[in-house]
Amino acid sequence: xxxxxxxxxREVTKTFGGVxxxxxxxxxxxxxxxxxxxxxxxxxxxxxxxxITGFVKVSSGTVLYRGKSITGKPPHKIADLGITRTFQIMRxxxxxxxxxxxxxxxxxxxxxxxxxxxxxxxxxxRHTVGIDILEDIGFERDSYVPYKTTATLxxxxxxxxxxxxxxxxxxxxxxxxxxxxxxxxSEIASMVPLIERLQMDGVTLIMxxxxxxxxxxxxxxxxxxxxxxxxxxxxxxxxxxxxxxxxAYFGSEAADEVMRHA
Amino acid sequence: MAxxxxxxxxxxxxxxxxxxGFYALMSWRELxxxxxxxxxxxxxxxxxxxxxxxxxxxxxxxxxxxxxxxxLSFDFLAHFVxxxxxxxxxFVGIGGYMSAVLNTELGLAPMLAIPAATLLGAGVCTxxxxxxxxxxxxxxxxxxLMYPLFAARxxxxxxxxxGTDGIMGIDSFPGPWIEQYFVIGMLLLAxxxxxxxxxxxxxxxxxxxKDNDQAVRASAMNVTRFKAIAVFIGSAxxxxxxxxxxxxxxxxxxxxxxxxxxxxxIAATVIGGAGTLVGPVLGCLILVPASEMLRExxxxxxxxxxxxxxxxxxFRSDGLMVWARRKxxxxxxxxxx
Numbered sequence: 001x002x003x004x005x006x007x008x009x010r011e012v013t014k015t016f017g018g019v020x021x022x023x024x025x026x027x028x029x030x031x032x033x034x035x036x037x038x039x040x041x042x043x044x045x046x047x048x049x050x051x052i053t054g055f056v057k058v059s060s061g062t063v064l065y066r067g068k069s070i071t072g073k074p075p076h077k078i079a080d081l082g083i084t085r086t087f088q089i090m091r092x093x094x095x096x097x098x099x100x101x102x103x104x105x106x107x108x109x110x111x112x113x114x115x116x117x118x119x120x121x122x123x124x125x126r127h128t129v130g131i132d133i134l135e136d137i138g139f140e141r142d143s144y145v146p147y148k149t150t151a152t153l154x155x156x157x158x159x160x161x162x163x164x165x166x167x168x169x170x171x172x173x174x175x176x177x178x179x180x181x182x183x184x185x186s187e188i189a190s191m192v193p194l195i196e197r198l199q200m201d202g203v204t205l206i207m208x209x210x211x212x213x214x215x216x217x218x219x220x221x222x223x224x225x226x227x228x229x230x231x232x233x234x235x236x237x238x239x240x241x242x243x244x245x246x247x248a249y250f251g252s253e254a255a256d257e258v259m260r261h262a
Numbered sequence: 263m264a265x266x267x268x269x270x271x272x273x274x275x276x277x278x279x280x281x282x283g284f285y286a287l288m289s290w291r292e293l294x295x296x297x298x299x300x301x302x303x304x305x306x307x308x309x310x311x312x313x314x315x316x317x318x319x320x321x322x323x324x325x326x327x328x329x330x331x332x333x334l335s336f337d338f339l340a341h342f343v344x345x346x347x348x349x350x351x352x353f354v355g356i357g358g359y360m361s362a363v364l365n366t367e368l369g370l371a372p373m374l375a376i377p378a379a380t381l382l383g384a385g386v387c388t389x390x391x392x393x394x395x396x397x398x399x400x401x402x403x404x405x406x407l408m409y410p411l412f413a414a415r416x417x418x419x420x421x422x423x424x425g426t427d428g429i430m431g432i433d434s435f436p437g438p439w440i441e442q443y444f445v446i447g448m449l450l451l452a453x454x455x456x457x458x459x460x461x462x463x464x465x466x467x468x469x470x471x472k473d474n475d476q477a478v479r480a481s482a483m484n485v486t487r488f489k490a491i492a493v494f495i496g497s498a499x500x501x502x503x504x505x506x507x508x509x510x511x512x513x514x515x516x517x518x519x520x521x522x523x524x525x526x527x528i529a530a531t532v533i534g535g536a537g538t539l540v541g542p543v544l545g546c547l548i549l550v551p552a553s554e555m556l557r558e559x560x561x562x563x564x565x566x567x568x569x570x571x572x573x574x575x576x577f578r579s580d581g582l583m584v585w586a587r588r589k590x591x592x593x594x595x596x597x598x599x
Binding site: 053055074075079093095101103104108126165 | 463464466467469470473474476477478479480481482483484485
């Protein structure tokens with residue numbers, strides 16, 4: 001007897017005019033797992049995240065969270081339930097210092113409710129809490145980095161800041177949209193333990209990735225998308241062994257090429 | 263070719279008050295450094311009615327303050343919330359008519375009608391602007407530009423609220439001194455209140471809405487709600503200006519929807535320094551009296567007025583206040599190289 005899924009996506013379709021971005025996609029997300037989503041560019045990975053978090057309205061189908069429909073709810077209501085996301089193109093508040101970026105999520109109703117932050121009062125001083133969270137996620141407290149204007153931070157820190165914004169909301173689910181892309185190998189190597197720790201803390205994650213090696217290290221299950229449809233799902237090994245995945249990813253000729261060199 | 267032997271360097275003053283910690287209280291000198299600009303502003307504004315000799319110039323001061331409300335409102339909405347509003351005239355008109363109706367129909371005294379009109383008017387403006395709040399940038403600007411035109415034509419065409427004649431017989435302030443000090447007091451309250459507001463956590467959220475509203479949505483907050491609150495605050499200041507205006511002129515008419523009220527505050531913001539809040543007030547203190555003094559030139563007035571404006575934009579494009587702040591916090595010296 002397995003527990004009911006945390007998040008159920010049922011037959012979700014999204015069309016932009018005549019373009020079918022998602023075609024009857026269904027999957028479950030179980031509590032505490034890390035679900036990887038891979039697929040070529042334009043296969044609908046980000047659209048899935050947008051549909052779940054309410055940033056785009058689904059054309060048809062339903063999304064259930066803990067058995068209740070969240071289809072068509074506005075993004076802030078969905079985030080308020082604890083379903084948070086990062087953006088592939090980072091969206092920090094460039095004019096503010098890094099730690100003040102976290103004052104904004106900490107101002108939300110969810111942060112006030114979930115509370116439990118260090119520092120005085122129910123929430124303490126939001127600025128202090130912000131620095132605590134940043135330290136937690138790899139900004140050295142005693143360096144100048146958390147205090148610098150966000151616009152001057154390198155990509156690695158901006159990606160961490162995206163994650164920090166989710167953490168400030170005490171999330172139940174985080175949907176990471178390509179959180180490793182644009183990072184150097186060493187930056188990724190330092191991010192992977194963070195993801196693993198989040199899972200140990202009981203956060204459920206969906207990770208869209210192109211960095212397959214790192215994704216397979218952390219993901220419990222992987223789904224493959226192509227042309228807006230779910231191609232298949234399974235463990236990392238099962239997925240990579242599948243002929244269709246190779247075709248989708250590399251193109252059939254390139255796949256042969258890869259195989260020959262393998 | 264001669265090689266430069268020295269260059270000018272710019273150094274921050276080594277005074278700890280700029281860390282805005284409690285160091286400011288360590289010495290009288292630092293305390294003075296911190297309070298002097300504020301003191302100058304407060305004392306200057308409070309002394310203005312005494313320094314002005316005639317009734318005419320005292321009236322100009324009141325008008326300066328009314329434009330300053332609008333400029334503050336514009337600067338706040340545009341640079342701290344990201345809503346470029348050309349609806350200043352709409353706020354003035356709504357606030358003015360509201361106060362006029364409250365005074366003439368319900369018999370409220372001006373000192374009661376003005377605050378009531380400020381709050382009610384701001385409520386009305388916020389409700390009417392609610393459908394436009396998802397718009398951004400130039401789209402919001404265009405839509406808000408339509409509102410005063412729409413209101414003025416509606417009053418004219420339907421002949422309501424006095425039609426083209428306007429509402430007459432409005433009570434004036436109890437006295438010229440009360441009038442002066444009421445508007446100056448409210449202006450000071452607005453300046454320092456807003457400065458405080460934008461530095462709170464709530465103000466940070468508003469700034470975040472300007473920077474990146476999608477990220478605010480992802481942070482579990484309703485962007486429209488925050489924009490609505492900001493519009494309420496911004497339009498309250500405009501309505502306050504309008505309400506004061508009708509009691510000063512003892513008349514409310516469709517000229518209160520004139521686009522001067524939308525455009526001059528923007529010019530004042532450009533001159534004074536965008537995003538400084540105090541700058542736009544200084545801009546009004548320069549532009550409105552300048553416009554009065556240029557009356558002698560008759561029709562050429564607008565030409566000179568435009569020249570002043572262009573001069574400021576070309577030579578001091580970052581605004582007076584930004585420039586003055588830099589001069590105050592840094593000093594320059596020549597060094598050998």
